Amino acid sequence: MPGQEIPAESRVNYLNASYGVKSWLLTTDHKRIALLYLGSITLMFFVGGFFAVMMRLHLIEPQGALVAPETYNKLFTMHGVIMVFFFLVPSIPATLGNFLVPMMIGARDLAFPRLNLLSWYIYIIGAAFTLYAVISGGVDTGWTFYTPYSSTFSHTSVIPTALGVFITGFSSILTGLNFVVTIHKMRAPGLTWFRLPLFIWAMYATSIIFILGTPVIAITLFLLGLERLLHIGIFDPAIGGDPILFQHMFWFYSHPAVYIMILPGMGVMSELITCFSRKRIFGYTFVAFSSLAIAIISFLVWGHHMFVTGQSIYAGLIFSVLSFLVAIPSAVKVFNWTATLYKGSISYDAPMLYALGFIGLFTMGGLTGLFLASLATDVHLSGTYFIVAHFHYIMVGGAVMAYLGGIHFWWPKITGRMYPDGWARFAALVIFVGFNLTFFPQFVLGYLGMPRRYAVYPGEFQVLNVMSSAGASILGIGYLIPLIYLLWSIRYGPIAGPNPWGAKGLEWETPSPPPTENFEEIPVVTQDAYDYANVGGSRV
């Protein structure tokens, strides 16, 4: 176990194979690119988080405690834009996906290593435009960029922001393309589709959405830019356009994008739950196909964002029924993860606590989605804090929890070091408590009728807002703790060894950190994924 292995420093691995800034900025090693992404998205997460903290501080007072309404509008816009497009969308795919897809399928790299590096540079250029928009005065359209406000009325940096999102989209498309080709063509001998870890299935489903969905948001934002610059009359009704058309196009991408954020998290969950209960996943094919089902149905539910726009009630019916339909595969996954625990050997290591936190928060996020898929209740709840609470339960309670769980799980593989387990469990608890205190009151606020994106609000909503703000400060601390001990562990953490969790999967059969080429010899796979009952089962 830890300590008995050869110290990581004395062995050549992907981290010490070469030194210098150039060796990182020109690397084509998927593992180093994963770390480039990890650094960039962590920065963006804390920038976006800073805006969230400012918003919650401001909302302590009904008349607004901190900033002018115009500034508040920029705060929630920048929070949304940065968190959605520059943190959540790339989070798990670009970091853990980049690191793990080749390792899990027994390949030495992705199919197109240079394209992979290009993806990162495109992401950075996009992020630079968006950060420039922040510095140049910010943008106030909301992350949804609804027309004709964004195309005609806003006086803020809409174009640089939209351009940043437009550019970053290409990094998603290229990453998706790279994953699809890699998963199809580079699996190790014997690694059939139904032997793949479910994380790979999730990455595959996500990649499909990247490739099919992202071009639509690119087109939409391009048209928005043209409308703003040249007034061509696509979205602005004053010159013959249709502002609702923008919403159709925007949500045609942005609803599937929700699944871009959550599907990878579901993939991580399947790895964590199996490892820490030492069980084969319950219902492998159901979990695998539910990912694909979600990816496909997610393209057909966009209209549920538009029930109160005056869209036809018959269209509303269709979108409502499809929205209920997309809930089913998610429920199936939750039941299968729970059943996986049955008669397992469950340990409470930090990654497992994040995983259990995910199940709890995702379940609540998913079930509150039923209120919004239901036409009659959506009329009352849409555009209120209920929506805000619902999607934060999915995207933060779900996706971020899974992301942190995944980071904690593979951290010893990525760095070769262990972090302090006690601190990690403590952080998981703080995040879980802080999260619920922040967002649960928002469900009540929404039902009471408090609209979202309000810089000031009637006094009767204050108590719940103060509770939410108090929770946000706890949540903020909860996110800072892992940042500190993970950075600490890089230098001071105990040596992890190749497989500190006793996990199955090809990535755990390499040393930690892995060598640049991942595998000295390409492995031959003879087992199903998660064959925890088959102790020491050999592959060769």
Place this chain on the structure above:
Amino acid sequence: MMTGLMQTGFTDLAAAVATIPIHPTSASSIADSVDHLYYFLTAITLFFTFAIFATIFFFMVKFRRRSPDEQPADTTTHLALELTWTIVPTLITVVIFVWASSLYFENSRPPEAATEIFVVGKQWMWHIQHPEGPREINELHVPVNAPVKITMTSDDVIHDFYIPAFRVKKDAVPGRYTSLWFQATKIGTYHIFCAQYCGADHAEMIGWVYVMSPTDYAAWLSGGARNETMAQTGERLFTQLGCVTCHVADNTGRGPSLVGLYGKQEKLRNGDTKLVDEALIRQAIVTPNSIILPNYPPIMPTFQGQINEEQVLQLIAYVKSLGTEERKTNGK
């Protein structure tokens, strides 16, 4: 002294917790039925959340790892179980879907007898016009126990007219008319919110609905100094803007007579047959060349940018009043 302070602190806290609102005022004919569905969904959510939490907690205790090299027995997929937990949630969602959709269908059809009130959203206020004439800003006076239909549009960006106590909400979209209806059931004062982000003072685009007894409402309607109805204002505009020079009532002008036009099916020059409703009249004023009747030259100028959405609504009210008169004379 410390304990005294702490005691006050706790009492204050307890008092504060007790005053946390958890249920919105319910003041319309549909509010209770929406709430019942909401409670049902809350019950489903609590049940499943609790069931999953309890199961996980139970498994975590019962199947906790007792020794580092513990090796649980293998399990395989259980098809019956998989089908059960796929089909049962599907059936539950079918129930919810049918319930929610039928309620939505009922709630989306305004009763025939509904009083129509017109709302124009404008950064950052609500302009409200009653057909009888009174106009108000950020205030809406309505009678209790009478159906009211709100027809709305926007002068600039998308807004959303939201009355939480009535559980109704609809976007006010520039360039088109949307509508909602309600029947207030309790005399009182309730929030109007803008629920679609619309710029700097979005949060200030709020107002009040005053639900009044029928007598108070009648008194309020006749109380204003101005006794001109919307249709009369529209008629004045019709003259001022020169519409009257072409749209002559006896059909001798260069444009078609508008008498009795509202509510009719009209055949257009391009062969389409269209219902003459609010949206079509608005289109005729804003983009006249997009709807031309046969036998008339396309000579009408656009009034886009020259009149605001409120004035368009007044003109429509005038055209509608012509239609009503026509039907009345036919009836005689």
